[in-house]
Amino acid sequence: MTPIIRVHHLHKHFRLTRNRHGLLGAVRGLIAPEYRTVRAVDGISFDLARGELVGYLGPNGAGKSTTIKMLAGLLVPTSGEIVVNGHVPWRERQAYVARIGAVFGQRTTLWWDLPVSESLDLLQHIYKIPAQQFQRNLDEFRQLLGLDAFINTPVRALSLGQRMRADLCAALLHDPDLLFLDEPTIGLDVVAKERIRQFIQHVNRVRGTTVILTTHDLSDVEKLCERVMIIDHGRLLYDGKLEFLREKFGGKRQLVVDFAENYSDAPVDGAEIAGRDGNRVTYEFERRVIAASELIGRLSSQYRINDLEVREPDIESTIRRIYEEKLLENASDAAN
Numbered sequence: 001m002t003p004i005i006r007v008h009h010l011h012k013h014f015r016l017t018r019n020r021h022g023l024l025g026a027v028r029g030l031i032a033p034e035y036r037t038v039r040a041v042d043g044i045s046f047d048l049a050r051g052e053l054v055g056y057l058g059p060n061g062a063g064k065s066t067t068i069k070m071l072a073g074l075l076v077p078t079s080g081e082i083v084v085n086g087h088v089p090w091r092e093r094q095a096y097v098a099r100i101g102a103v104f105g106q107r108t109t110l111w112w113d114l115p116v117s118e119s120l121d122l123l124q125h126i127y128k129i130p131a132q133q134f135q136r137n138l139d140e141f142r143q144l145l146g147l148d149a150f151i152n153t154p155v156r157a158l159s160l161g162q163r164m165r166a167d168l169c170a171a172l173l174h175d176p177d178l179l180f181l182d183e184p185t186i187g188l189d190v191v192a193k194e195r196i197r198q199f200i201q202h203v204n205r206v207r208g209t210t211v212i213l214t215t216h217d218l219s220d221v222e223k224l225c226e227r228v229m230i231i232d233h234g235r236l237l238y239d240g241k242l243e244f245l246r247e248k249f250g251g252k253r254q255l256v257v258d259f260a261e262n263y264s265d266a267p268v269d270g271a272e273i274a275g276r277d278g279n280r281v282t283y284e285f286e287r288r289v290i291a292a293s294e295l296i297g298r299l300s301s302q303y304r305i306n307d308l309e310v311r312e313p314d315i316e317s318t319i320r321r322i323y324e325e326k327l328l329e330n331a332s333d334a335a336n
């Protein structure tokens with residue numbers, strides 16, 4: 001099947017004037033400015049199939065927003081190719097934006113002084129959305145996003161969470177095939193985040209909308225994305241399953257066991273004791289050495305057990321390790 005998004009050797013370089021120190025430097029800078037180039041996106045290629053929901057991750061300054069802006073037709077690439085749904089985003093901007101939706105967590109796309117409802121009405125006219133379709137979508141999104149409490153409030157008076165919900169609604173009223181989300185949960189509390197996650201999931205699953213999501217919140221990714229791409233310094237370091245990263249770089253799994261009686265020691269083959277608290281013992285084990293079920297079988301055949309829990313290595317610290325220790329720099333073959 002043809003991919004809905006095709007990105008090939010994409011580059012975006014920004015040219016900045018270099019600041020020189022002191023008065024003499026400033027004068028020189030005016031006469032013969034020196035430039036330096038920031039390679040924000042430095043040769044990225046990927047395909048997305050229709051209906052996918054992919055996490056686009058990377059540390060600050062990695063090039064995520066720059067990529068999203070090019071995909072959304074807001075920035076022109078320095079070189080390389082983007083074809084989305086048969087369109088070249090920056091070349092056919094008007095026809096293109098009518099087919100996509102974008103939400104930038106850092107700034108609203110709505111009119112600051114207008115009430116939410118009037119902003120949405122304006123979008124109906126701009127996108128020429130048929131009245132029936134507009135009403136049907138608005139009814140659905142109002143309910144799913146709980147917009148009614150603030151639909152008559154000017155955008156400037158909305159809380160961050162309310163504004164994000166209004167922006168999401170605005171991005172989807174015209175039934176776009178694609179949704180680009182740049183940090184849609186930034187700065188929100190856990191409840192607001194969860195609401196937005198559920199909404200994104202609904203849009204992807206029920207409407208079949210293809211979604212690219214950037215976020216620093218790995219719970220977003222864990223709940224929503226099977227596939228992730230990780231970039232740094234404008235280069236793609238990984239494109240594959242989130243689960244693979246956890247398995248490869250996540251470190252040990254834990255099994256927490258509440259024994260029915262106090263064992264002074266409770267050794268078991270295949271796992272190490274990492275902690276002890278009364279009748280509760282925490283074991284650590286490696287997925288490739290022993291399966292959780294096997295370990296549990298061994299323990300329960302030797303001891304009387306009240307309760308147990310398997311804890312997966314948490315993805316937050318796994319990804320942090322990947323960034324900090326640059327674990328993926330040489331692992332791109334492992335990605336596929």
Ligand SMILES: Nc1ncnc2c1ncn2[C@@H]1O[C@H](COP(=O)(O)OP(=O)(O)OP(=O)(O)O)[C@@H](O)[C@H]1O
Binds near residue numbers: 015016038062
């Ligand atoms: N308009 C611009 N002019 C000059 N440099 C820019 C511009 N936009 C981005 N950059 C630079 O390009 C690089 C990538 O920025 P980008 O905003 O894409 O990163 P990001 O991955 O979205 O980071 P964050 O997680 O902080 O949002 C950074 O070094 C940034 O300073």
Ligand SMILES: [Mg+2]
Binds near residue numbers: 064
């Ligand atoms: Mg960004």
